[in-house]
Amino acid sequence: MAEMKRIKVGTASCGIAAGAKAVLDGLRAKAGSVPVDEVGCMGHCYTEPMVEVELNDGSSVFYAGVNGSDKDIDGILSLSDNKRFTFPEKRSKLEKLLVTRLAGRINPVSMDEYKANGGFSALAKATSMSPEEVVNEVLASGLRGRGGAGFPTGRKWSFLAAKKEADKVLICNADEGDPGAFMDRSMMESVPYQVLEGMLIGAYATGATRLFIYCRAEYPLAIKHLNIAIAEMKKAGLNLLPGRTTPLEITIKEGAGAFVCGEETAMIHSLEGKRGTPRFRPPFPTDSGWNGLPTAINNVETYANIPVIFQIGAAEYSSIGTEKSKGTKIFALAGDVKTPGLVEVPMGITLGEIVYDIGGAEPGTVKAVQTGGPSGGCIPASEFGVKIDYDSLGALGAIMGSGGLIVIGNNRCMVETARYFLNFTRSESCGKCTFCRVGTTRMYEALERITTGKGSMADIEFLEDIAPKIKKGALCGLGQTAPNPALSTLRYFRNEYLAHVQDHVCEALACPALVDVAIDPSKCIQCKLCVKTCPVGAIDPVNNFSVDNSKCTKCNSCIEVCPKKAVSRVRKQSAK
Amino acid sequence: MNEAFSYLSEMEAEKGNLIKGLQLIQTREGYVSDDAIRAVAAYFGTPEAEVEGVLTFYAQFKRVKPGKYKISVCDGTACHIKGATQIRAWVQAELGIGDGQTTEDGLFSLQTVACLGCCSLAPVMSINGTVYGKLDRKSLSRILNEYKAKG
Numbered sequence: 180m181a182e183m184k185r186i187k188v189g190t191a192s193c194g195i196a197a198g199a200k201a202v203l204d205g206l207r208a209k210a211g212s213v214p215v216d217e218v219g220c221m222g223h224c225y226t227e228p229m230v231e232v233e234l235n236d237g238s239s240v241f242y243a244g245v246n247g248s249d250k251d252i253d254g255i256l257s258l259s260d261n262k263r264f265t266f267p268e269k270r271s272k273l274e275k276l277l278v279t280r281l282a283g284r285i286n287p288v289s290m291d292e293y294k295a296n297g298g299f300s301a302l303a304k305a306t307s308m309s310p311e312e313v314v315n316e317v318l319a320s321g322l323r324g325r326g327g328a329g330f331p332t333g334r335k336w337s338f339l340a341a342k343k344e345a346d347k348v349l350i351c352n353a354d355e356g357d358p359g360a361f362m363d364r365s366m367m368e369s370v371p372y373q374v375l376e377g378m379l380i381g382a383y384a385t386g387a388t389r390l391f392i393y394c395r396a397e398y399p400l401a402i403k404h405l406n407i408a409i410a411e412m413k414k415a416g417l418n419l420l421p422g423r424t425t426p427l428e429i430t431i432k433e434g435a436g437a438f439v440c441g442e443e444t445a446m447i448h449s450l451e452g453k454r455g456t457p458r459f460r461p462p463f464p465t466d467s468g469w470n471g472l473p474t475a476i477n478n479v480e481t482y483a484n485i486p487v488i489f490q491i492g493a494a495e496y497s498s499i500g501t502e503k504s505k506g507t508k509i510f511a512l513a514g515d516v517k518t519p520g521l522v523e524v525p526m527g528i529t530l531g532e533i534v535y536d537i538g539g540a541e542p543g544t545v546k547a548v549q550t551g552g553p554s555g556g557c558i559p560a561s562e563f564g565v566k567i568d569y570d571s572l573g574a575l576g577a578i579m580g581s582g583g584l585i586v587i588g589n590n591r592c593m594v595e596t597a598r599y600f601l602n603f604t605r606s607e608s609c610g611k612c613t614f615c616r617v618g619t620t621r622m623y624e625a626l627e628r629i630t631t632g633k634g635s636m637a638d639i640e641f642l643e644d645i646a647p648k649i650k651k652g653a654l655c656g657l658g659q660t661a662p663n664p665a666l667s668t669l670r671y672f673r674n675e676y677l678a679h680v681q682d683h684v685c686e687a688l689a690c691p692a693l694v695d696v697a698i699d700p701s702k703c704i705q706c707k708l709c710v711k712t713c714p715v716g717a718i719d720p721v722n723n724f725s726v727d728n729s730k731c732t733k734c735n736s737c738i739e740v741c742p743k744k745a746v747s748r749v750r751k752q753s754a755k
Numbered sequence: 756m757n758e759a760f761s762y763l764s765e766m767e768a769e770k771g772n773l774i775k776g777l778q779l780i781q782t783r784e785g786y787v788s789d790d791a792i793r794a795v796a797a798y799f800g801t802p803e804a805e806v807e808g809v810l811t812f813y814a815q816f817k818r819v820k821p822g823k824y825k826i827s828v829c830d831g832t833a834c835h836i837k838g839a840t841q842i843r844a845w846v847q848a849e850l851g852i853g854d855g856q857t858t859e860d861g862l863f864s865l866q867t868v869a870c871l872g873c874c875s876l877a878p879v880m881s882i883n884g885t886v887y888g889k890l891d892r893k894s895l896s897r898i899l900n901e902y903k904a905k906g
Binding site for chain 1: 808877
């Protein structure tokens with residue numbers, strides 16, 4: 180172990196879920212004098228738990244997919260070839276690690292380590308400039324809000340900076356409510372100081388006096404790391420900005436599970452201890468926000484971009500990306516890909532490069548990607564050549580969103596996917612606007628009818644009729660975008676809708692009401708595992724292992740336990 | 756104020772802390788009872804109806820006592836695509852309870868949640884905060900049986 184300087188184990192939420200704690204304990208028990216530290220997430224989530232061994236010569240050896248067994252632990256400590264990990268070449272070529280450069284490489288809560296890697300140099304540089312110059316630098320960088328809507332960050336800051344009030348508020352939106360997105364969680368867990376440094380620069384530029392972080396309660400580790408980082412920064416006196424007499428207070432408020440609170444006026448209400456309903460704008464929060472004070476809200480990833488801009492300069496930053504979308508974007512890649520994880524890519528990369536080259540999906544196995552969560556849309560594989568930026572995705576009927584990118588394989592049903600999202604938005608609609616409250620429910624009901632084989636052409640017409648009305652009649656982004664999942668699937672996968680409605684067929688065999696479960700007697704070895712597993716007693720071992728499909732709940736238990744793959748879903752017998 | 760909730764005085768009685776107060780109660784008691792609502796209303800000087808109004812708005816708050824082991828089946832997009840509906844159906848079949856219900860012995864309660872943020876390990880569920888990923892029929896039974904054995 181002589182050549183080892185230090186061992187690092189990735190213990191962000193996904194690492195822990197994959198068993199990183201056992202690896203950590205195992206290494207600590209045997210590593211002797213070599214320090215074993217916890218680090219965040221490098222984004223290669225598919226191969227967690229991950230271990231990096233720093234060698235004395237400055238190089239590193241990586242191990243992936245390890246567990247706490249003696250074999251693996253001893254293997255790592257003897258630098259064996261077993262489970263050694265090399266970064267996939269295709270992915271490394273396409274990625275550009277600016278914002279996530281330190282994620283998973285440093286101890287997230289160690290301020291010394293953050294500093295040793297250039298941390299707080301951006302704050303020093305920014306505070307050596309005038310606040311106006313800082314705002315102008317952010318404007319020049321072309322950075323647009325990473326929460327999804329893509330409003331230029333510099334402009335938002337200039338509105339707040341122009342306000343004369345002595346008390347101003349800056350909020351970090353860490354209420355990552357879009358199901359399928361985890362960029363912000365990972366950043367807060369892995370590089371909390373970087374997010375906070377961005378906020379301090381924002382406070383300096385805008386003259387903000389109170390800082391809030393509104394974080395989902397579902398992210399306990401992120402909250403823990405932020406709290407430690409805030410306390411350390413306070414100790415070091417970093418929260419007293421040059422030219423100020425009072426140190427900044429940074430308060431973390433935990434969200435309580437309401438998707439609509441990602442909308443800025445709803446978030447402000449929630450921070451005031453009220454129901455998180457949005458309100459009409461104007462007045463915009465920069466005029467009247469939290470408790471009536473001028474307020475600006477930026478997303479976690481936006482703040483994490485700020486230190487990068489000041490490290491490399493706005494000119495270099497704006498040389499990355501497309502004409503109207505600058506810099507990099509972090510995507511949470513998940514779903515039907517071989518190697519899901521967090522990827523940071525320059526704007527302007529194609530969807531295909533992300534799905535096939537980075538995600539490792541086989542061309543031909545993927546039907547669509549879903550971006551932007553419940554507010555976004557499904558983009559078909561035929562459009563994967565599109566260069567990703569805010570405007571191009573919008574033109575396809577989807578949105579950039581916060582960065583959730585779910586890959587949908589050929590064996591999934593697009594109507595069911597739309598139904599899933601409408602079920603989400605109808606239950607998350609705050610109820611304030613009639614078109615959103617009632618409209619999303621009516622859309623959900625129509626989709627429910629279609630996926631259960633009770634739909635008609637009138638349902639499809641209804642969906643297309645009501646969708647634009649909801650968009651027009653809703654006050655906030657939730658309602659204005661809620662119809663997108665249905666509209667985009669109707670646009671690109673209309674044939675699936677028609678098959679459900681006209682023939683009562685779900686090609687993907689995903690909609691339970693449109694499938695039967697059948698056992699192939701030529702493969703069945705009569706082991707009765709399916710009979711024992713079936714929760715409703717639908718399989719009759721006496722009568723040639725026939726399945727009573729009126730009883731069957733399509734839970735797939737029998738399909739999963741069958742050792743001979745004799746059980747499968749088939750088209751419903753009554754289908755046309 | 757009801758002494759059972761005297762720990763509310765850990766925080767300032769300003770209205771911006773109302774949600775935090777409810778969260779504290781839920782962490783300590785596991786749910787928010789009628790008594791707790793009265794205590795919060797008295798402490799923050801707001802009508803009980805308003806406290807209930809705020810708490811029913813947010814999915815996090817429970818009005819019924821949950822089981823010893825709180826199972827959250829993730830139905831975020833990635834998990835949904837990867838079969839969350841099935842996972843939930845299996846949990847329901849193994850424990851005999853529906854979404855939002857608690858087993859008769861008070862051991863397990865089940866809820867569906869929007870996203871646990873571990874999408875790359877989909878499908879996932881968590882039990883009392885411990886996340887289990889890449890679930891299938893077998894691993895699910897094994898995990899539930901471990902908790903059943905612990906009692």
